[in-house]
Amino acid sequence: MPASEPHPARTHLTRAGLAVVVVGLVFGVNHLQRPGEPLSFATPPPPQEPVNDAYAAYRAQHNIAPAEEGAHYEAYVDGTYTATGPYVVAGVSNEIEVTVTIENNVVTHLEVVEATDHATSRSYQVRFAAAIESEVVGRSVNELDVHRVAGASVTSKGFRRAMDAIREHSRTEDAAPVEV
């Protein structure tokens, strides 16, 4: 599909929305972080139409109205702000560090740094950072009227044989774990 220039009004709208949300994140992070309580973005919003606005899901969860065109935000002082957001998921502490640069009430730079190795938390953070369209919903292939299935499940015979060998090997005494 050809790349298209964003509509000026839309760009303005998006930036204004971004400013509201991100500043909300930076200045609102302390009251969001109650020890022992996960941030609410761990719970996904209900499925909605595909959106390009990466912060729509966050807005929806926090009941932040989208910015109206022409709205003014004069409360923000130009500069670069950094805040760390500690939160707890499944009993494990995690942090994200958010750095935002604001010029003329518009966010001109945004950086989110994840500081966790905890797989589950990382998933939540990826989910947050990407603000993706919807949850995966599966339906039985047998009930679908389709001609073909496209997927990666059909692996080569050599691979399947080798996996069988490894399963067998892993039951013997000299089994060597696969290092990661």
Add this chain to the structure above:
Amino acid sequence: MLPQWRFEALGATWQIDSHLAPDAAARDRLLGVAKRFDQTYSRFRSDSLVSELARTGGPLRFPADLPRMLDLYDLLVDVTNGAVNPLLGHSLNALGYDAEYSLRRQGPDRPAPPWSSLIRDGTVVRVRAPIPALTGAGGHSTADSHDEFPILDIGALGKGALVDHLMTTAIDLGLDPWCVDGSGDLVVRGPDPVRVALEHPADPSQAIGIVELENEAIAASGISRRQWGAGLHHVLDARTGMPTTDIVATWAIAPQAMLADALSTALFFVHPEALAERCDAQFVRITSAGRIQYSPDLRGDIFR
């Protein structure tokens, strides 16, 4: 029912659907196309041309289909900032995805040599000076190390390229084919749209959506079904030699299977929008968080 013909190629089952059944001569020619492709490009065969390139460094003359594949790799390397790079054969071997399918880590992660190490002149290819072999602590060569040439692995688009070859050959043979399916990567042809289910990455009996294809191809790529240890699978970031973690399954729809195949790999490393700016294609992908992303103009239905 229209004729269907199944055969084995590249270690998987293929199927060609056509309005005319292929006779023995037609089947021989189609099998010959698949066999020659395997003999040329399989890095798992010691008698393949890419294995010879890895042993000698070339120059070697390849079949006429190589330049198109390498041109597409130019695009892939560029758009993914080097995350996709076909010189990652040693990186795959280090993780155990080798000719013996040892599926055991053979050594530390190995970044691929730069794409510019491969020098092309039409169909003649050579690889630049040997790359240093595995080194010991402190970067010094270990006693048993020896220099190696980069290994060309066209895995990101090879299967799609063969799908296109077989479709072209079947048309040449007058079979009036409507689908060539290389175990999940497929191209369709003809006046009727073909409905294709997108397989759930965690459960092959389920689908996460349906797309409609018309004279185009779809390729799927996933890591969940081809893992041989925690986090060990065949989609590597060539810059680090390490498997990717953020995306578990991708689909790309494009005019040719080779392009669809290539884009389905690129989707592990770049956002769909970055690819959409560079080529006419549609996308679906699933993140490790279980979320699904897809092109706004996707012709089909993502279940919700």
